Amino acid sequence: MKIEENGMCRWGRRATIVVLLVIATIHFLRRPAPNVPTLAGQTQLHGFTVVIDAGHGGEDGGAVSPSGTVESGINLEIALRLDAILGLYGADTVLLRTEDISLHDPDAQTLREKKASDLHNRVEMVESIPNALLVSIHQNTYTGSRRYHGAQVFYEDEVSSRQLAEHAQEILRQSLDPANTRQAAKLSGTVYLMEHITCPAILVECGFLSNPEEDALLRTAAYQTKLAAALASALLSHVPMAEE
């Protein structure tokens, strides 16, 4: 979404985001969730740097809803909010992209080459960060039916990431939609980035752009903030399995 089309300046938008973040944080801190640390509490990220990947970007917009919503923009909005909320807790974070761009090398020419280069570079960026924990943010779509909805968390590596994925799935269910019966699921080599990185990682499909109600919800700043707050809560309350 272009800021100018809303008639809202960059600072106005930032102020809105800050207000929403404060509301979301107060909301979560008031909930009786003993695992969620307070602002004054110690970060429970166990030395991890949370690498936040807003999926797609630039010419590669990802999935597109029937209303014309492009996935890459929603991914970025949620990623920026997740970064801001984790920052409030003093967590170390790295955003792979902060604007609507592809991360390909300058010599990539075709869209296919740019996409391949972008994914290769994302892998290299993640791999270069010590003690990384990757959260890749995407939106789902289903061709042929508009009824599917609900956030779902995916993982590739059983040992390092399954527990976090299941924990995040449960927090998303509790926070956003108690009727969401989706389970955390293994990707089994179908997503290049997830297959090629070696750190703990989850990929979050926040909702279905092919579902008109969820598409409308995902476009709102309030729901984007709620998603980010739920993910932050999941990360901060995650207790990794002890190393063998």
Ligand SMILES: [Zn+2]
């Ligand atoms: Zn995607």
